[in-house]
Amino acid sequence: MKRSARHIFDQYLQENGIRRSKPREQVFDIFINTETHLTVLKLYELTKARYPNIGYATVYRAMKIICDAGIADEINFGDGFKHYEHKYGHEHHDHMICTECKELIEVLNPEIEEMQQALAQAYDFTITNHRLQIFGVCGKCKKEQG
Amino acid sequence: MKRSARHIFDQYLQENGIRRSKPREQVFDIFINTETHLTVLKLYELTKARYPNIGYATVYRAMKIICDAGIADEINFGDGFKHYEHKYGHEHHDHMICTECKELIEVLNPEIEEMQQALAQAYDFTITNHRLQIFGVCGKCKKEQG
DNA sequence: TTGATACTGATAATCATTTTCAGAAAGAAG
DNA sequence: CTTCTTTCTGAAAATGATTATCAGTATCAA
Ligand SMILES: [Mn+2]
Ligand SMILES: [Mn+2]
Ligand SMILES: [Zn+2]
Ligand SMILES: [Zn+2]
Secondary structure (H helix, E strand, C coil): CCCCHHHHHHHHHHHCCCCCCHHHHHHHHHHHCCCCCEEHHHHHHHHHHHCCCCCHHHHHHHHHHHHHCCCEEEEECCCCCEEEEECCCCCCCEEEEECCCCCEEEECCHHHHHHHHHHHHHCCCEEEEEEEEEEEECHHHHHHCC | CCCCHHHHHHHHHHHCCCCCCHHHHHHHHHHHCCCCCEEHHHHHHHHHHHCCCCCHHHHHHHHHHHHHCCCEEEEECCCCCEEEEECCCCCCCEEEEECCCCCEEEECCHHHHHHHHHHHHHCCCEEEEEEEEEEEECHHHHHHHC
């Protein structure tokens, strides 16, 4: 049977003596029910909309724990903001970002992944993680611009 | 015959009405003679060592222009600092970064580059640039750790 | 119920980068 | 060489995302 993110999270809190506080649960609730790439500000706004007492710092703190638990992943797109996406139950993937409309396309090419491994081996390098971000213009934006 | 970075830079300044000021030339001099990936602070220190009057803000300003001229490239390794590397006269390449000793290995795999193009085409996406950073542990560090 | 301890929201601090600004330098014209 | 306009400079202040601080509050095992 499938272990839910909820279960994984509970177990992580348990094992690390982290309390199941209300504000933390609220951030978790909003994050887990929003399937997009979220910035801290956006996450704060969404949480605040439903749970008006939430504090900005708490969102940062909660997301750090949610990442540590393996539920979320922090992404750096080089725009000066932290972004979060779902990790648990999601395959690794890379990102294609349209610099016009900011659309984000998740892509995965197993061959590219393999070649990175081969490349690393040639240097006796052991990969722990990688980041591939492709920037450009999406089909829609190309049409709109002629 | 080969057009030097110096020539390219002069032409860029000329065409954009940017003056050939002394401090700007000093930063250019240090950058062009340092073949490593430089942070702004490091660049400032190196420049200051030879030209004590240089200001920190001037290094930022000069590097922006040097990048615009196509001589340097700004890299974001996600460590909170801007890094600069030589662009003019250097082939595109990706980076492998050892998270232990911070060593930087420049790599290039033409097949990976091609597959990115193929991947983009499948989405009707036109690539303007990309960033591939591979993090892990280098051979040296693996030995030292047993 | 209680007591130790983790957690909270508000706020201040941090720190790389950017902006501001008054004085200095570049460079075109004469 | 002088003059004049405009760009440039260094120092210092501002910015803005993230982190740390702190006094009061909530959690939860006992
Ligand atoms: Mn994603
Ligand atoms: Mn490089
Ligand atoms: Zn687009
Ligand atoms: Zn290493």
